[in-house]
């Protein structure tokens with residue numbers, strides 16, 4: 001079997017164009033504030049990408065770059081000002097934050113109505129209770145890929161590999177809300193390959209280069225690779241051994257060009273959603 005390729009880049013381009021059209025029709029300019037503390041190179045690249053994508057969609061992007069020495073209290077003060085700023089609809093604090101800043105306290109300081117990352121406990125609670133409001137961008141992007149590819153979630157056995165608050169847990173909640181039978185696997189799971197082999201839909205979000213091998217995949221399964229790993233030789237790979245797994249899977253996302261572009265497109269959509277609700 002040769003898997004269908006799930007082209008996240010193309011799906012994301014369509015979604016971005018849809019968001020841009022809705023922004024034009026809305027008759028106002030949504031505002032997105034992105035806060036970057038310190039100079040982590042990967043975070044700087046992500047922030048630049050988000051800034052450019054927002055502008056292209058007609059969203060006013062305000063990138064706030066703060067030195068690594070910024071105190072938690074200074075950061076909370078900036079968030080408070082953005083919460084009160086009527087021109088700002090979405091606030092995103094790029095993670096990870098430098099040591100000494102409590103990321104959870106920062107997330108909880110963001111007005112839930114402007115929490116376009118969907119990490120605030122209020123939005124996490126809505127998602128966990130099956131009434132998603134602002135949903136974390138990466139799992140939201142995965143759900144859109146499944147929908148566009150016509151992959152049935154209702155009744156499907158889904159295995160989510162990874163249980164982080166950013167990807168694994170919200171991913172499992174969304175799949176459950178979409179009527180899948182969901183297993184969450186993690187570093188303490190016994191016999192990971194056997195768990196994965198039961199999956200009609202396998203979502204890998206562990207951050208371990210090419211950990212998922214071909215004999216972990218049920219023939220014909222849909223394999224979604226969230227992982228982004230930089231190898232010592234500079235190559236970017238996912239958590240799934242792409243070549244061998246695509247010979248077994250029914251559909252598979254590549255890295256790069258799979259889930260990554262959807263994350264950015266869903267951030268734009270969340271910003272528009274937040275703006276339309278607020279205004």
Ligand code: NDP
Pocket residue numbers: 138161162163164165166167168185186187188192205206207208226227228229259260261263
């Ligand atoms: P975290 O490190 O927060 O979580 C990783 C999860 O994987 C944990 O639950 C951990 O288990 C589990 N895990 C780690 N090693 C193993 C193992 N050997 N066997 C089984 N489970 C394991 O990572 P994130 O969720 O933030 O990110 C995961 C990956 O997704 C990363 O590569 C990241 O770069 C990428 N990513 C990609 C995005 C995109 O837009 N495409 C967006 C966000 C992340 P335990 O809880 O037991 O420790």
